[in-house]
Amino acid sequence: MKGSKLEPSARAATFRSFIVMDVLERAAELERGGARVIHLEVGEPDFVTPQCVLEAARRALREGKTHYTHSLGLMELREAISSHYRSRYGVSFSPEQVVVTAGTSPALLLLFAALLEPGDEVIHSDPHYPCYPNIVRFCGGHSVPVAVAEEDGFQYAPEKVASALSPRTKAIVVNSPCNPTGAVLSVERMEAIAALGVPVVSDEIYHGLVYGERERSILEFTTNAFVLNGFSKAYAMTGWRLGYLVAPQPFVRPIQKMQQNFFISAPAPAQYAAIAALTEGWAEVERMREIYDERRRFMIRRLRELGFGVASEPRGAFYVLANARRFSHDSYRLAFELLEKAHVGVAPGVDFGANAEGYLRFSYANSIENIAEGLDRIGRYLKQRERPR
Numbered sequence: 001m002k003g004s005k006l007e008p009s010a011r012a013a014t015f016r017s018f019i020v021m022d023v024l025e026r027a028a029e030l031e032r033g034g035a036r037v038i039h040l041e042v043g044e045p046d047f048v049t050p051q052c053v054l055e056a057a058r059r060a061l062r063e064g065k066t067h068y069t070h071s072l073g074l075m076e077l078r079e080a081i082s083s084h085y086r087s088r089y090g091v092s093f094s095p096e097q098v099v100v101t102a103g104t105s106p107a108l109l110l111l112f113a114a115l116l117e118p119g120d121e122v123i124h125s126d127p128h129y130p131c132y133p134n135i136v137r138f139c140g141g142h143s144v145p146v147a148v149a150e151e152d153g154f155q156y157a158p159e160k161v162a163s164a165l166s167p168r169t170k171a172i173v174v175n176s177p178c179n180p181t182g183a184v185l186s187v188e189r190m191e192a193i194a195a196l197g198v199p200v201v202s203d204e205i206y207h208g209l210v211y212g213e214r215e216r217s218i219l220e221f222t223t224n225a226f227v228l229n230g231f232s233k234a235y236a237m238t239g240w241r242l243g244y245l246v247a248p249q250p251f252v253r254p255i256q257k258m259q260q261n262f263f264i265s266a267p268a269p270a271q272y273a274a275i276a277a278l279t280e281g282w283a284e285v286e287r288m289r290e291i292y293d294e295r296r297r298f299m300i301r302r303l304r305e306l307g308f309g310v311a312s313e314p315r316g317a318f319y320v321l322a323n324a325r326r327f328s329h330d331s332y333r334l335a336f337e338l339l340e341k342a343h344v345g346v347a348p349g350v351d352f353g354a355n356a357e358g359y360l361r362f363s364y365a366n367s368i369e370n371i372a373e374g375l376d377r378i379g380r381y382l383k384q385r386e387r388p389r
């Protein structure tokens with residue numbers, strides 16, 4: 001009998017990598033060789049997880065809460081999520097609509113798997129978080145990028161979103177504050193997008209990290225929406241792997257069935273920790289937010305001094321998407337060049353969409369000292385690179 005050839009499926013083989021992770025992995029190689037790399041590429045808080053969260057996790061471990069939980073998550077956590085949205089945004093949904101997941105990333109996968117038929121379209125901005133189109137395609141959908149312009153604060157222009165609609169449009173992704181641009185969508189534009197009548201998938205993972213006006217939840221504008229959120233960013237909990245999805249009721253059971261099969265449940269100790277994050281962690285979030293804000297202002301100023309373009313100042317998350325076209329139009333090459341020659345990790349714009357080519361994303365989730373050192377190194381390297389040989 002002739003066996004089939006042992007090779008990865010086309011689905012797996014054509015799946016795109018997350019380029020920033022490639023930068024990180026090359027940086028780790030350089031570090032193994034003795035280099036001291038400054039990391040401005042990763043989207044990961046440098047803060048220790050708040051003490052009240054650590055204490056709640058220790059308590060859970062001491063009490064032996066180390067087993068599977070309900071597939072939708074602990075009811076106490078789902079209630080805390082619902083109360084959090086009620087008190088922060090004045091919106092209400094039932095804890096029964098909340099699905100707790102092992103990070104926001106699995107929530108994205110479960111959501112698009114539950115939403116898309118083959119050929120359905122999902123609109124997202126360009127630049128965008130790299131995983132949106134990758135997951136949409138994996139689930140059989142088509143991603144439809146809508147360019148957002150630096151001169152327009154990298155915000156969705158609702159009329160451009162409207163003209164990208166088709167009979168196959170299943171959802172519009174909103175990510176405010178946005179990774180990689182740091183843009184916060186204005187109330188008027190959020191209203192206009194909600195008014196298009198298409199379900200909105202709102203990735204609210206950077207909520208809590210806004211420098212200026214309060215961020216808004218999509219649920220303040222429409223109930224025709226899915227909310228994704230998680231504990232990685234605002235609570236400095238990337239490694240705990242905890243997030244959640246708020247879905248219209250008819251989607252909960254189908255998503256629950258996938259969760260049962262794919263993941264069983266989110267990790268139990270992390271769920272107990274997350275209850276403390278929501279109920280006791282806000283003062284700590286506020287403290288970290290103030291420090292990020294200081295770093296943000298420092299980074300914008302230094303980048304401009306070095307000749308990078310920051311036409312629209314980021315007002316949320318912890319990233320600056322800076323125009324690097326003065327130095328190169330090939331962001332992938334420039335990012336790896338800065339890593340190899342100056343030992344500074346940055347994320348190439350092209351990872352975030354064709355419209356971000358020629359840009360670099362700098363993360364300020366690092367100490368002022370490291371940001372200063374990293375940008376000084378880049379400055380010295382670029383100066384020497386410009387010198388005629």
Ligand code: PMP
Pocket residue numbers: 043102103104105106129175179203205229230231232238242243
């Ligand atoms: N959405 C956005 C916009 C992100 O930046 C990230 C993390 N980089 C995620 C989702 C996923 O986060 P996690 O799985 O850690 O919750």
